[in-house]
Amino acid sequence: MSESLRLRVNGGSVAVDVDPLTPLQVIVHDELDLSSVRAACGVGTCGACTVLLDGQPARSCLVPVGLAAGRDIRTSEGLRDDDPVRVAFVSEHAYQCGYCIPGFVLATSSLLDEHPTPEPAEIDAALVGNLCRCGSYAAIRRAVTVAARLRGERLETRHAEPSAGTRGPNAGDPGDPQ
Amino acid sequence: MTEREPSMADAGFAEVADLAAEARDRVAGRIRYAIDTALPSMAWAALVRSPMPAGRLRGIDVRVASAADGVLAIVSGEDLAREGLAGARFGGLADQPILATDRVSYVGEPVAVVVAEGLSAATSAAAQVRVDVDASVPVFEPDAALRPDSPVVREGRADNVLSRWTRRNGDLPAARSRAARTFRDRFSSPAAQQASLEPHVCLASWGDGRLRVWSTSQNPSRVAAELASLFGLEASAVEVRVPPLGGAYGGKNQAKLEPLVAFASRMTGRPVKLVNRRADEFVTVTKHPAVVTIESGVDEDGRFTHRSAEILWNAGAYALSSVPVARAGGLAVLGPYRIPAAAVESVMVYTNHPPGGSFRGLGVSQAAWAGEQQVDRIAQALGVDPVEFRRANLLASGERLWTGEPVADAHWLECLDAAVEQLDEARRRDRGARPASAHETLRRATGVAVAMKHTITPARSEAILALRGDGRVEVRTSAVDMGQGVEVVLARVAADALQLPLERMIVVRPDTSRTPFDMTTSSSRATFAVGNAVEAAAVDLLDRVAEAVSVSLGVPPDRLDRDGDRFVDRDGGRGIAPAAVAAAAPGGEILGRGTFVNEPERDVDTGEPVSSSHWHQGAVAVDVAVDVGTGVVRVERAAGAAWAGKVVNPPGARLQNEGNVIFGLGPSLFETLEFPTGAPAVSDLLDYRLPTIADVPVELATRALEGPPKADEPTERHGLGESLIPAVAPAIGNAVAAAVGGRVRDLPISPERVLAALDAGAVGDARDRSDGP
Numbered sequence: 040m041s042e043s044l045r046l047r048v049n050g051g052s053v054a055v056d057v058d059p060l061t062p063l064q065v066i067v068h069d070e071l072d073l074s075s076v077r078a079a080c081g082v083g084t085c086g087a088c089t090v091l092l093d094g095q096p097a098r099s100c101l102v103p104v105g106l107a108a109g110r111d112i113r114t115s116e117g118l119r120d121d122d123p124v125r126v127a128f129v130s131e132h133a134y135q136c137g138y139c140i141p142g143f144v145l146a147t148s149s150l151l152d153e154h155p156t157p158e159p160a161e162i163d164a165a166l167v168g169n170l171c172r173c174g175s176y177a178a179i180r181r182a183v184t185v186a187a188r189l190r191g192e193r194l195e196t197r198h199a200e201p202s203a204g205t206r207g208p209n210a211g212d213p214g215d216p217q
Numbered sequence: 218m219t220e221r222e223p224s225m226a227d228a229g230f231a232e233v234a235d236l237a238a239e240a241r242d243r244v245a246g247r248i249r250y251a252i253d254t255a256l257p258s259m260a261w262a263a264l265v266r267s268p269m270p271a272g273r274l275r276g277i278d279v280r281v282a283s284a285a286d287g288v289l290a291i292v293s294g295e296d297l298a299r300e301g302l303a304g305a306r307f308g309g310l311a312d313q314p315i316l317a318t319d320r321v322s323y324v325g326e327p328v329a330v331v332v333a334e335g336l337s338a339a340t341s342a343a344a345q346v347r348v349d350v351d352a353s354v355p356v357f358e359p360d361a362a363l364r365p366d367s368p369v370v371r372e373g374r375a376d377n378v379l380s381r382w383t384r385r386n387g388d389l390p391a392a393r394s395r396a397a398r399t400f401r402d403r404f405s406s407p408a409a410q411q412a413s414l415e416p417h418v419c420l421a422s423w424g425d426g427r428l429r430v431w432s433t434s435q436n437p438s439r440v441a442a443e444l445a446s447l448f449g450l451e452a453s454a455v456e457v458r459v460p461p462l463g464g465a466y467g468g469k470n471q472a473k474l475e476p477l478v479a480f481a482s483r484m485t486g487r488p489v490k491l492v493n494r495r496a497d498e499f500v501t502v503t504k505h506p507a508v509v510t511i512e513s514g515v516d517e518d519g520r521f522t523h524r525s526a527e528i529l530w531n532a533g534a535y536a537l538s539s540v541p542v543a544r545a546g547g548l549a550v551l552g553p554y555r556i557p558a559a560a561v562e563s564v565m566v567y568t569n570h571p572p573g574g575s576f577r578g579l580g581v582s583q584a585a586w587a588g589e590q591q592v593d594r595i596a597q598a599l600g601v602d603p604v605e606f607r608r609a610n611l612l613a614s615g616e617r618l619w620t621g622e623p624v625a626d627a628h629w630l631e632c633l634d635a636a637v638e639q640l641d642e643a644r645r646r647d648r649g650a651r652p653a654s655a656h657e658t659l660r661r662a663t664g665v666a667v668a669m670k671h672t673i674t675p676a677r678s679e680a681i682l683a684l685r686g687d688g689r690v691e692v693r694t695s696a697v698d699m700g701q702g703v704e705v706v707l708a709r710v711a712a713d714a715l716q717l718p719l720e721r722m723i724v725v726r727p728d729t730s731r732t733p734f735d736m737t738t739s740s741s742r743a744t745f746a747v748g749n750a751v752e753a754a755a756v757d758l759l760d761r762v763a764e765a766v767s768v769s770l771g772v773p774p775d776r777l778d779r780d781g782d783r784f785v786d787r788d789g790g791r792g793i794a795p796a797a798v799a800a801a802a803p804g805g806e807i808l809g810r811g812t813f814v815n816e817p818e819r820d821v822d823t824g825e826p827v828s829s830s831h832w833h834q835g836a837v838a839v840d841v842a843v844d845v846g847t848g849v850v851r852v853e854r855a856a857g858a859a860w861a862g863k864v865v866n867p868p869g870a871r872l873q874n875e876g877n878v879i880f881g882l883g884p885s886l887f888e889t890l891e892f893p894t895g896a897p898a899v900s901d902l903l904d905y906r907l908p909t910i911a912d913v914p915v916e917l918a919t920r921a922l923e924g925p926p927k928a929d930e931p932t933e934r935h936g937l938g939e940s941l942i943p944a945v946a947p948a949i950g951n952a953v954a955a956a957v958g959g960r961v962r963d964l965p966i967s968p969e970r971v972l973a974a975l976d977a978g979a980v981g982d983a984r985d986r987s988d989g990p
Binding site: 138174 | 250252464909910917
């Protein structure tokens, strides 16, 4: 049974005509062509389909799209290439096949929003719900630490030059489906 | 639902023109996998699978399903028979039908393909197909399958033996009588699942007499050849393309879904796509369970007098990679030690399990779990440090493997020393260990193990390097990118050999209509074998370019000097850029071709070829903490060292080494797959536990060891995909035994087994104290 829903994705707004019980993952990946939101386990345990719902990591394979309507949905496509988390994952080579990595990047973004300089145990706790079968976890830990440093440096720069960079790190919007 | 306009299936992955941008795309989630492919007018497939492990297939009832909305066709063995394909077979021993026809051999065997306009229509219709099986008695265990009265799994194999690999060397009876002490042990490993996050996916389309396939395959050349053979096509009429894989770990070796998807597409006249659901993955391919019985004798000085082993493998119902698995495990089980007399019998047995396939470590993990734990047990019994015992017995270059063949290039001692040294350094940094609690229930200990793994010998890889008119070079091979970074490695090898900037290289992804033959991207062979083919192609390209320039300038090739991007006439001073010559060449490119075959060296004494052109070599050392209250094992620190020869891409080498240890934690500590009634007891990633970031030791140090193999030979580049994995479980097992006094002999090292070993250790593990089992 289809309903017309309005989704707020990466800062834009999009109308979809769907069964509201359809998993959000299916809609953003298949209908909105946001390829970073990946199907893998289908039971909310691997994190490959991670999106941020109102800033919090959520397993989009378990979220009925009807419950996501009206909320702020962020996917990896909503980050900029110069986002510190992305930059750090690239520079630390924190990826192998890459299937799981956008989920790790979003979970890291959310972690650093709450804990700008996380302890090792906090990093593990924040990312324990994301699986990387290739086994890049050691590199991912290094990337999170580097990302925290980069974000800190940018904040300092921003405070020093108040006219520059008024946009938040997540404000870029190349993935806007509109 | 709104229909998204399908894009061309291979848009976005056909080549890597910018390695740096590709890295950013991978992190951003922009790269496309097979699961993202689509074609115009594409239909979806869902499989109907056998509910029974064994029996005669009486028929299928499709009346309800075929009337369902959106269903285009239900393709089954009847269609195969009508098309003359009921007897067509593919796979490791050409034992696998496209779909089950007259009988079923495992729970989950594909029986029919439902093709529908959408995925949900296909899936719900498939659930409404009734499969009628006249069930017969299944056999699940190899020892039962070997009994004379056992049911027969494969016709023509009355004894259920899929393969038997045996090797003997030296005078075993004499060596036995020389042994001061003899040790006999039995170790086992269960099935496991490769569990790539991207499942198996296949998209097939027919047109103009050609078959086009997009597949999650580690060996597109072989899949293309098998499809051509099955459907009676010229080899050139089949195109297999492979996007980047979302993980593989051996599981995507061998053809699996491609034949049935291609057949369904042919029957419906539509492009057809099939995506395995997670539960399907658990019946598509597994790791081979194995039971190893191993005997070793040592003399008064603590040197091996002999070792012998029998390995009984559970192949499941079809061969896939079972023959090489039995051989790989058989070669590795006795370890890289000086062993004067030895015998191994490695027997692969058909059962009614889902088929076992390649699993990162290919049979060596099961073998090393036994061989390397027994080494520790011997050292313990002799009162010798396990590291020192290994040092005294490990092979040096030029010595002979237990098979009698020479090992030209042995580095296990260096690997062991580097692993132990790194673990010592990690301890000095003193991180990783959790603080002792008030009620301390942790016991800590150290364990080591070494690993030896063959590479397929002989095997062929081909490469084409194409210089284009714009000065860029296409690196065309059929090596599959599955996260191991092969595209970076091949681009670097090509750039170095051509003395051109890396940025000029364009790595073309596998497309059998465009990229040349490669045996397989497995066996950790791509860096070595495909790398050598690329290097040979570079030499050829430079020759072809010199020829073309020579013709263009009208001067003989030996008068040409290379000056940066130009070739210059040494005498006349005229010059031209090769790119300009390429632009004017037929097709707008100049091609260099290279082929590499790792022909085995021959033993100078016997003339026999060696088993492997080189050995993947590694060592792992771990510190574990065992909670004696719960039996939970935590790896607090880990160190590994693998022989690389020459490292091509240092960050990639580090990822492979670290990934080996991390991946290895799963089968060591928790991964197991049981089939109590033929169906998998777990079939999702909630119940099948994979390692998480929290399982990874904070101190994880690895090294890729470099150096020339022999004084007079060029340095070789070796892959690192599996050099450490086989050592992980026995290193942890050895550490746990040292911590609790008893030994866990069956994988995984679960809390229940650790507690049982603790109980055994408390009274002195009878099996560990005595020589016999």
